Structures are given as C-alpha cells and as structure tokens.
Amino acid sequence: MLLPDSLASKKDQLRIQLPATLQAKLWIQPTESTLLEVIKHLRTLRYLLFYYLPFSVSEHLLETEQPLWQWNSGTLMFTDLAGFTALTQTCSQQGAVGSRYLAKLINTYFSRTIEIISASEGDLLEFTGDATLVKFDGATPEQATAKAVRAGLRLQRMMTEFNQLETFGESQSLGMRIGIHSGQFLTADVGTPMRMMRILLGQTVRCAKNTESFGKVGRVCISEETAKWVQDSFRLTPHQEGYFLIEDDMTSESLGRFEITPQRRRFPRSMLFNNSSEEMMREINHLLKQTAPLSKYIAPPVLKLLVENARDRAIPPTLSQTAVLFINLIGIPERIDSVKATTEQEQLIHALSYLFAQINALIEAKEGFLQNWTYHRYSDILAYFGVPNSRTDDAIRATTVATQIRQLISQFPEVEVGQQKIPVSCQIGLAWGTVFAGEIGQPYHRRDYNALGAPVNRAAYVMSQAPKNQIWITNSMVERIELEQNLLNLDDLPFHYQLVQKLRLKGSKNLTPIFEIISK
Known part of the structure; x- marks a missing residue:
C-alpha cells in the first residue's frame, strides 16, 4: 500500500512528529x-x-500562527530555590539511586509549586534551572499584584514541606526566594519557523528579577513602586532600600488555597x-x-524525546555531565523602553530575532541544545552540551560555539534606530559538571524539560563577571577540555585559554580559577 497523497504532502511534518517505528509503519x-x-x-x-x-503561548498559537509582538501590563513574580546545589551534589554521588530520589523530590516540589501558581491564576512563563517566572493579570494593578502576593505567601507556606530533608544520611533543606514587581513589558516572539521563542523585554522585567535577587529566603519581597498597590491589604516591613517584605500574618481562611475564579486552560x-x-x-x-x-x-532534541516517549507521557530523568553555556546579549534589550515609535521598536525586535536565530543555528550545528531565554542578567540565552544527548567532546564543542557566537555578535553592525546607533555586545560564561536533567512539573499539567544543578548557577555567575565580548570558563571546563583533547588525540584546538582571576562560586568553599577563552 502507498501513503495517500493527502498525507504524503505532509511527510516532513510526519517525520518530525511521529516516532520512528510508527513513521515506518x-x-x-x-x-x-x-x-x-x-x-x-x-x-x-x-x-x-x-x-x-505557557498558557498565554499555547492559547495564542491555537487561535493564530502569527508571531506575537505587543506591550502588556501585569505583575511578574520570580522565584529561586536555595539549597538545591548542595542537594544535587549529594545525590550525584549515589548514581542511579540518587537520580531517582532527586527526580521524585524535584517533581514533588515543582508539582506543588505549579498547583499553587495555577490555583492563584498565575501563568508560569518559564523554568530556568530551579528558578521560575510567573505572570499575573488582573482588571487593575491592585488585583494583579494582590494575586501575586497571595501566591507568594502560599508558596512560602508550602516550602515548610522541604525544610527538613534526610538525604542519604545527610540533613538538608530547601528554601525559596520570591520577588514581585508590576508594570509594562514587551512580549515578543523571536526566531524562525524552525525554532521560535517567546521572550519578555523592558525595565519591568529587570526590576522584577532584581526584587527577587534582593529578597530573602523564606519571604516574599516586593518593590517599593509595586508595594503601593497592596499596602492597604497586606502588612509590609521595610527591607533593603527600595524593597519591602510581606508579613505573613494571615489566617489560613483569609489567605485561602486558591483565587475565587481560578484560570482554566x-x-x-x-x-x-x-x-x-x-x-x-x-x-x-x-x-x-x-x-x-x-x-x-520546543527545542528539537526535546521534541524528539517527547515524540518517542509520548506513549509513556514521561521523559526518563538522568544525572549527566554537561557543559552549560550562558550568553548575555547587551545593547538592544535595554533600549526597548526608551524607543517609543512602533516602527523603531519593530526594528529592535527584528535585530534581536536575527541574533537569536543565528545563535540557535550555531548551537544546533554543533549538536547543542538551546534551552530558553532567561533573565539572570536581563536578556540571556541558556544552552547545554551533554543533555539530552551526550558526546565525547561536549566541552570542546561548547567552547567552540562560544567563540563563534562572540564573533557573530562582535561583528554585528550597530543597529540604527531613528537618530540612535545602538552597539551590540555580549558576555559569555561556561561551566562543566553534573546536572539533573529531565521533565519537571505536573504529570498531566504544566511541565518542561529542564536541567538543574551547580553548573547552571556557576555558568550564569561567571558570565555576569566577564567583561564585554569576553568568554570566561571555570577550571572544571578547562580540565574537561584537556581530558577530551587527550582522549580524542587532538593536536590543536580552535582556541586557547589563559588564567584571568579566581572567583568564589556557589557551592564551593575555595576560590575557583577562571580562564578567558581566546580565539586562534
């Protein structure tokens, strides 16, 4: 029998969206x-x-395939998990048993987190490592901010379930830091029909992330500008300059477990x-x-995993040695708020979309995996070499791609918008180590494929410390590169490295040597 013409014309889509065995059948x-x-x-x-x-993305795409580009108002909430790096290090020493324990724990954590966010009418926009970004809407700023605050308090109460963990003979705990800020932000789809990404831009996003960074583990932190919307509904305590902490003195009945009209997909x-x-x-x-x-x-490697494991509705977790690559794009994202004309904003988004597409192409060409657009430094791109598929030369390929991305950005012409000429630059950081990789979230609700662990945090920090248009890598990356070079019997590499300084990295007691990558 031959495949009917109506399906034969869809062969490219079927090749991507059917498991290999079903496709052949x-x-x-x-x-x-x-x-x-x-x-x-x-x-x-x-x-x-x-x-x-995210709810906002999937709903939009089922109504229209047109890319989104619009300004929105709402309340953003960033959360970050404290204590996970130490937990990952403990579990990584236990092999498969540690991997299963970690998978169960992290899925319990994210399942409870998503349950609360959903019941609080939040839209979970992004998982990045052990951090999340959530958006809350409302008829008024007061309503949206109040939803976010109540969600934050519910999450902190939930965290008491994780403050005393017995892990392979060690007593450990997890804590959460939460930051809330309201305002306007630009929502845009960037990329090509082969790979798209929904991103947020604007001062509001930066302020929300800063509010989380300046927050306190176990508490809900809110910016001074946003506090005015809820000062009559919640008790606030001054924190650092420009920030307040929300006092949780509400009864269980008054806080409740969900909003009156929870959002349903x-x-x-x-x-x-x-x-x-x-x-x-x-x-x-x-x-x-x-x-x-x-x-x-969806990134192609993850889409393939979803397709091949659709029957089981789950992607098996792993503890994997991985190269983590962070790229901070500087120049265009910071100018979004200052450019008022619609045509000029479109020019900036077009330039940003071009850079994203080119960076993704370079990463995929070396069999890497671009995870998502993140907000560690404001507008960052996170990629992995080693998950979900590992190669013998993951560290060398990741570093080579980093040099190619730096060349792309350093040679990118200034973006002319009106009377302005906007230079584009970057900071790049790389780290090597063990990550927990797999699906996180609720089995039959919001979830994502993600990688969590010390290398993610370390690559982000090293990136933040690198000067413009420089690539900094950790000592563990250097050791791995040298191991791969010897293993593969490579006489030469397309780059070399030199020691620049020592930094104290998260989860490490001693100062870590940091090296700069120089292209040949």
Missing part, C-alpha cells in the same frame, strides 16, 4: 489500524505540547465521526495543523 502499511494509531499518538503529542508551553478537543480513510486522514491533517505551531517553540 505508516509508509509501509497505511491500514485503518495504523491510521488510528497515528491519530492516537498525535492527540497525545498535542496534549503534551500544549502543557509544555481550554484544551482543544476533536472527534472522529467514523473510521473511513477520508475521515481519519482529515483528522490527521487537523491534528498536524495544531501540533505544528506548538512544536516550533
């Missing part, structure tokens, strides 16, 4: 049972993709009216039309 035996199997798989994949993306449904070939092919085409735009926002 469809081409060789497109029988009724095979078509029904394809429909079942695509419905499961649609479900998984829908919940892998409208998950799309479809029906098969009969089992005729025409009806089944119509349904397959309908499902492909829905899964294709969602797939663009």
Whole structure:
C-alpha cells in the first residue's frame, strides 16, 4: 500500500512528529489500524505540547500562527530555590539511586509549586534551572499584584514541606526566594519557523528579577513602586532600600488555597465521526495543523524525546555531565523602553530575532541544545552540551560555539534606530559538571524539560563577571577540555585559554580559577 497523497504532502511534518517505528509503519502499511494509531499518538503529542508551553503561548498559537509582538501590563513574580546545589551534589554521588530520589523530590516540589501558581491564576512563563517566572493579570494593578502576593505567601507556606530533608544520611533543606514587581513589558516572539521563542523585554522585567535577587529566603519581597498597590491589604516591613517584605500574618481562611475564579486552560478537543480513510486522514491533517505551531517553540532534541516517549507521557530523568553555556546579549534589550515609535521598536525586535536565530543555528550545528531565554542578567540565552544527548567532546564543542557566537555578535553592525546607533555586545560564561536533567512539573499539567544543578548557577555567575565580548570558563571546563583533547588525540584546538582571576562560586568553599577563552 502507498501513503495517500493527502498525507504524503505532509511527510516532513510526519517525520518530525511521529516516532520512528510508527513513521515506518505508516509508509509501509497505511491500514485503518495504523491510521488510528497515528491519530492516537498525535492527540497525545498535542496534549503534551500544549502543557509544555505557557498558557498565554499555547492559547495564542491555537487561535493564530502569527508571531506575537505587543506591550502588556501585569505583575511578574520570580522565584529561586536555595539549597538545591548542595542537594544535587549529594545525590550525584549515589548514581542511579540518587537520580531517582532527586527526580521524585524535584517533581514533588515543582508539582506543588505549579498547583499553587495555577490555583492563584498565575501563568508560569518559564523554568530556568530551579528558578521560575510567573505572570499575573488582573482588571487593575491592585488585583494583579494582590494575586501575586497571595501566591507568594502560599508558596512560602508550602516550602515548610522541604525544610527538613534526610538525604542519604545527610540533613538538608530547601528554601525559596520570591520577588514581585508590576508594570509594562514587551512580549515578543523571536526566531524562525524552525525554532521560535517567546521572550519578555523592558525595565519591568529587570526590576522584577532584581526584587527577587534582593529578597530573602523564606519571604516574599516586593518593590517599593509595586508595594503601593497592596499596602492597604497586606502588612509590609521595610527591607533593603527600595524593597519591602510581606508579613505573613494571615489566617489560613483569609489567605485561602486558591483565587475565587481560578484560570482554566481550554484544551482543544476533536472527534472522529467514523473510521473511513477520508475521515481519519482529515483528522490527521487537523491534528498536524495544531501540533505544528506548538512544536516550533520546543527545542528539537526535546521534541524528539517527547515524540518517542509520548506513549509513556514521561521523559526518563538522568544525572549527566554537561557543559552549560550562558550568553548575555547587551545593547538592544535595554533600549526597548526608551524607543517609543512602533516602527523603531519593530526594528529592535527584528535585530534581536536575527541574533537569536543565528545563535540557535550555531548551537544546533554543533549538536547543542538551546534551552530558553532567561533573565539572570536581563536578556540571556541558556544552552547545554551533554543533555539530552551526550558526546565525547561536549566541552570542546561548547567552547567552540562560544567563540563563534562572540564573533557573530562582535561583528554585528550597530543597529540604527531613528537618530540612535545602538552597539551590540555580549558576555559569555561556561561551566562543566553534573546536572539533573529531565521533565519537571505536573504529570498531566504544566511541565518542561529542564536541567538543574551547580553548573547552571556557576555558568550564569561567571558570565555576569566577564567583561564585554569576553568568554570566561571555570577550571572544571578547562580540565574537561584537556581530558577530551587527550582522549580524542587532538593536536590543536580552535582556541586557547589563559588564567584571568579566581572567583568564589556557589557551592564551593575555595576560590575557583577562571580562564578567558581566546580565539586562534
């Protein structure tokens, strides 16, 4: 039997969205049972993709495939987990047993976190390592901010479940730092039809991240500008200059477990009216039309894992040795607020989209994995070499890509917007070590593939300390590069490195040597 023309024209999409065995079966035996199997798989994949993306993204894409570009108002909440680095180091020494323990613990943590965020009407925009970014909407700033504050207090109460953990003979604890800030921010889709990313830009995003950074573990911190919206509803205590801490003196009844009208996802449904070939092919085409735009926002290695593991609805976790790459883009993101004309803002977004697409292409060409756009320093890109697929030369490939990205950005022409000429530069940091990699979140709700551990935090910190257009790497990266070079018997590398200084990295008692990468 031959594949019908209506499906043969979709062969490129089917190749991406069907498991290898089902794809082969469809081409060789497109029988009724095979078509029904394809429909079942695509419905499961649609479900998984829908919940892998933020509510605002998946809802938008099921209504239109057009990229989004608009200013929004709302309240942003950043959360960060304290104590996870030490926990990962302990579990990594226990091999598979430690990996399973960590997977269970972290999924319990994120499952409870997502449950509270969802019940509080929050939209979880991003997982980055053990941190999250959540958006709250409301009819007024007071309403949106109050939702965020109540969510923050609920989360901190939930954290009492994790403050006394017995881990392989060691007593450890996890804590959470929360920061809240309200205002306007730009929401934009950047990239190409092959890989898109939803990002947030503007001073509000920077202020929200700073509020979390200046916060306190176990407390909810709110910026002074935002505190005015809730000062009559919650008791505030002055913290550092420009920030307040929310006092949790509310009863369980007054705080409650959820908002009055919790937000619900409208998950799309479809029906098969009969089992005729025409009806089944119509349904397959309908499902492909829905899964294709969602797939663009998932990194190819993760999409492949989702497709191949759709039947199990879970991606197995691992503890993996990984090179973590952080890139901070400087210049364009900071100018979004100061440029008022719509055409000029579009110019900046176009330039940013071009850079993102080129950076992603360089990473994918070396078999790396661009995880997401993050906000450690404001507008950062996070990538991994080693998860979900590892290679013998992960550290060398990651460092080589870093030099290519630096060359791309350093040679990028100044962006002319009106009378302004905006130079573009970057900071790049690399670290090597063990990460926990796998799905985090709720089994049948919001989740994502993520990597957590000390190397993520260390790469971000090293990046933040690097001068403009420099690449800094940790001593562990140097040791790994030298090991790979000897293993592969490489006489030469496209770069060399030199010691620049020593830094105290998170989770390390001693100062760590830091090296600068110099292209040859």
